[in-house]
Amino acid sequence: xxxxxxxxxxxxxxxxxxxxxxxxxxxxxxxxxxxxxxxxxxxxxxxxxxxxxxxxxxxxxxxxxxxxxxxxxxxxxxxxxxxxxxxxxxxxxxxxxxxxxxxxxxxxxxxxxxxxxxxxxxxxxxxxxxxxxxxxxxxxxxxxxxxxxxxxxxxxxxxxxxxxxxxxxxxxxxxxxxxxxxxxxxxxxxxxxxxxxxxxxxxxxxxxxxxxxxxxxxxxxxxxxxxxxxxxxxxxxxxxxxxxxxxxxxxxxxxx
Amino acid sequence: xxxxxxxxxxxxxxxxxxxxxxxxxxxxxxxxxxxxxxxxxxxxxxxxxxxxxxxxxxxxxxxxxxxxxxxxxxxxxxxxxxxxxxxxxxxxxxxxxxxxxxxxxxxxxxxxxxxxxxxxxxxxxxxxxxxxxxxxxxxxxxxxxxxxxxxxxxxxxxxxxxxxxxxxxxxxxxxxxxxxxxxxxxxxxxxxxxxxxxxxxxxxxxxxxxxxxxxxxxxxxxxxxxxxxxxxxxxxxxxxxxxxxxxxxxxxxxxx
DNA sequence: AACATCGTTTCAATATATGAAACACACAAT
DNA sequence: ATTGTGTGTTTCATATATTGAAACGATGTT
Numbered sequence: 001x002x003x004x005x006x007x008x009x010x011x012x013x014x015x016x017x018x019x020x021x022x023x024x025x026x027x028x029x030x031x032x033x034x035x036x037x038x039x040x041x042x043x044x045x046x047x048x049x050x051x052x053x054x055x056x057x058x059x060x061x062x063x064x065x066x067x068x069x070x071x072x073x074x075x076x077x078x079x080x081x082x083x084x085x086x087x088x089x090x091x092x093x094x095x096x097x098x099x100x101x102x103x104x105x106x107x108x109x110x111x112x113x114x115x116x117x118x119x120x121x122x123x124x125x126x127x128x129x130x131x132x133x134x135x136x137x138x139x140x141x142x143x144x145x146x147x148x149x150x151x152x153x154x155x156x157x158x159x160x161x162x163x164x165x166x167x168x169x170x171x172x173x174x175x176x177x178x179x180x181x182x183x184x185x186x187x188x189x190x191x192x193x194x195x196x197x198x199x200x201x202x203x204x205x206x207x208x209x210x211x212x213x214x215x216x217x218x219x220x221x222x223x224x225x226x227x228x229x230x231x232x233x234x235x236x237x238x239x240x241x242x243x244x245x246x247x248x249x250x251x252x253x254x255x256x
Numbered sequence: 257x258x259x260x261x262x263x264x265x266x267x268x269x270x271x272x273x274x275x276x277x278x279x280x281x282x283x284x285x286x287x288x289x290x291x292x293x294x295x296x297x298x299x300x301x302x303x304x305x306x307x308x309x310x311x312x313x314x315x316x317x318x319x320x321x322x323x324x325x326x327x328x329x330x331x332x333x334x335x336x337x338x339x340x341x342x343x344x345x346x347x348x349x350x351x352x353x354x355x356x357x358x359x360x361x362x363x364x365x366x367x368x369x370x371x372x373x374x375x376x377x378x379x380x381x382x383x384x385x386x387x388x389x390x391x392x393x394x395x396x397x398x399x400x401x402x403x404x405x406x407x408x409x410x411x412x413x414x415x416x417x418x419x420x421x422x423x424x425x426x427x428x429x430x431x432x433x434x435x436x437x438x439x440x441x442x443x444x445x446x447x448x449x450x451x452x453x454x455x456x457x458x459x460x461x462x463x464x465x466x467x468x469x470x471x472x473x474x475x476x477x478x479x480x481x482x483x484x485x486x487x488x489x490x491x492x493x494x495x496x497x498x499x500x501x502x503x504x505x506x507x508x509x510x511x512x
Numbered sequence: 513a514a515c516a517t518c519g520t521t522t523c524a525a526t527a528t529a530t531g532a533a534a535c536a537c538a539c540a541a542t
Numbered sequence: 543a544t545t546g547t548g549t550g551t552t553t554c555a556t557a558t559a560t561t562g563a564a565a566c567g568a569t570g571t572t
Contacts, residue, residue: 005559007263007529008303012324020331027550037531042551047264057340061550065332068268073329074363074388075276076321084313107327131387132330165384263560283519293562297521298520317519 014044015053015065020108020159024062038240076130081175083115084215085250090219093243097236099223100173101209101243102127105147105216109160111141114217136160136178137167139193139205140218145178146185147207147215153182171196190237195225202228209248216251217245271309271321272299276364276415280318296386334385338473339371341506346373346475349499353492355479357499359385359464360396361472362404365416367397367432370473392416392434393423395449395461396474401434403463409438418446427452446493458484462496465504472507475500 005254017030025033031041045063052068086103092118094101103115110132135141135156148156157175164173172178185191193203205220219240228236258305266299273286281289287297301319304310308324342359350357350373359371366388391412404412413431420429428434449459461476476498484492 006303007559008267008300009307010310010529011264011267012307018331023331038549039532039551039553040530043529044264046551047262051268053268065328067332067338070329070332070368070386071363072271072321073326073332074366074368075274075279076323076326076329107330110330112326112330130326132384134384177566202393236391246312263528284517294518295520295522295563296561299560302520 011044011048014041015049018054018063018065021155022062024057024064026060026062030063037126051058074130082251086217086247087115089243089246089250090115092246093117093219093221093239094119096239097221099221099227099236102220103221104144104218104220105133106141106144107132109135109156110154111135111138111144111218113140133197134160134165134213136164136173137171137193137197138220139191139203142181142185142191142193142218143205143207143218144215146191167197168195168199170194170230190240192233198223204228204233204236204240206237206244208244211248211252217247219247261507267300267304270297270304274310274319274321280313280320282316282318326472330386338507342372342473342503343373345499345502345506346371348502349373349475349477349495350375350497353477355477355483355492358396358476358478359503360400360474360476362391362397362400363388364475365391365412367391367394367400367474389453390416390421391443392420393427393428393449393453394476394477395459395481398437398441398447398449399461399463399474400471402438402447423453424451424455426450446496448489456481460484460489460492460496462493462500464500466507467504473503475503 014030014034015035017025022224025044027045028038030045031038034041045054045056049056049063052066054063054069055066056063088103090103098119098121100116102113104111104113106112112132113127113129116127116129133141135145140244144157145153145160149213157178159173161173161178165171166173172181190204190206193201193205195201197203200224202225203220203222205218207215208217208219210216221236221240269285270290273281279392283298283301284294285292286301286337290297293302294492299314301310305312305319305322308322311320311322315363346357354375354377356372356374358369360367360369362368367390368388369383369385372383372385382396389397391401400411401409401416413434417429417431417434421427422429437447446460446462448459449461451457453459457478459476459478461474463471464473464475466472477492477496
């Protein structure tokens with residue numbers, strides 16, 4: 001633990017090594033990766049294991065993230081500075097577009113619904129704040145994938161297309177087709193989900209940049225197919241982009 | 257921090273105070289609740305806040321769980337001792353019933369899909385391991401609610417029915433109707449979701465007891481309405497119960 | 513102005529963390 | 543069977559981080 005002094009910091013520095021890509025670590029290999037003494041790391045792992053934050057497989061003696069962390073994560077209500085700042089803009093967009101508006105972030109190849117504002121006239125949509133879907137399956141996720149740096153994008157795509165779920169017959173689950181779609185999205189500056197996630201549902205999404213011009217979230221409007229005419233798309237995109245720009249002004253360098 | 261010695265333990269003891277029911281704490285009130293020195297608690301909170309594990313609202317100066325914990329929670333792959341032990345039983349049930357089988361746990365009024373085995377002949381279902389739904393909306397969740405201790409049940413029900421989502425026209429969202437349904441489930445020993453979560457989808461679920469005879473999970477079979485005839489229900493329930501009994505033998509006193 | 517309350521910072525004393533080394537165990541090579 | 547290698551776990555003297563009482567700063571009330 002070269003630079004970190006407090007045990008709290010050290011604890012979470014250790015947990016940071018447990019990713020989807022490398023979810024299991026032995027004591028010695030983790031200590032090597034961290035550049036720390038083996039017995040120190042062992043003691044952290046053992047404590048975290050007793051608490052259920054980590055799980056140790058008895059046969060391999062490797063550690064992975066445990067159920068307790070999952071449970072703690074499910075308590076998070078996403079009522080954060082980010083939501084406090086963005087929610088009023090969502091309300092504006094929803095009243096302008098008169099459809100359901102979502103804001104979402106990308107985490108571990110999944111798109112997480114961070115906030116949602118329903119329009120009185122809008123479709124009642126089953127998405128739940130805090131819930132998630134594979135990123136390729138919705139416009140919100142596709143936009144975020146489209147703006148990933150190239151190094152990350154191909155790795156993320158290959159994970160996503162390993163055993164994809166086709167939610168509808170329109171869902172894009174093939175790597176090549178998805179890559180082509182992402183290039184188009186990057187070029188257009190917005191994404192459309194044409195019943196790829198749910199039959200009868202159309203969704204248009206735009207990227208939200210922070211003040212570093214880094215894409216950190218996406219903003220969408222969702223409604224029934226019969227209401228999303230091609231001629232309305234540019235109007236909806238324009239409104240969403242106004243909302244995204246207003247959010248950019250508000251959130252500074254926030255990077256979730 | 258009266259009894260806990262290591263900082264790792266202390267850190268997670270603090271996080272344990274942040275629940276859905278009381279999600280926000282000021283420094284002083286948390287220190288009082290813990291029975292610990294105010295400045296000690298402040299330093300933990302400040303460190304956790306810098307890491308994004310907690311979020312401090314600038315106006316109220318109260319702390320709540322932050323996005324980083326959410327993100328860490330979403331990395332958990334639920335590949336735990338529990339899943340390792342139960343998965344073979346799920347495979348057996350799925351091949352016997354020839355429908356999709358799930359095992360789920362109840363956390364914060366939501367039912368979380370912990371594992372899923374699809375039968376080749378079974379319906380392709382959109383549920384994702386790690387995803388969740390409100391407990392009232394599925395048979396898996398209703399079973400878990402039905403077996404909650406009375407003290408917990410009414411509180412849980414009142415939270416759930418505050419602003420319920422009606423997934424379909426069949427979803428039970430009214431507190432009284434739900435309570436009546438739960439009594440019936442407790443009496444029958446199983447639950448049926450008759451298109452309450454998704455139109456066209458039927459789900460039968462039974463409780464899984466651990467060796468303390470405490471209900472710790474539920475096991476279900478899901479399929480299309482046209483395949484779940486009333487005359488098959490008792491056969492399905494019997495197979496699910498055999499699976500649940502076999503799981504009980506395997507998991508000992510496990511309590512997630 | 514004085515007082516109360518909350519969050520934040522300081523610093524000497526103390527408790528916990530650290531790392532080198534030893535130990536225990538499993539497996540592979542000879 | 544013996545030796546060597548590698549991993550995870552434990553021990554103990556020393557180093558370092560933590561602790562708590564007290565002070566400080568800010569806000570609100572009387």
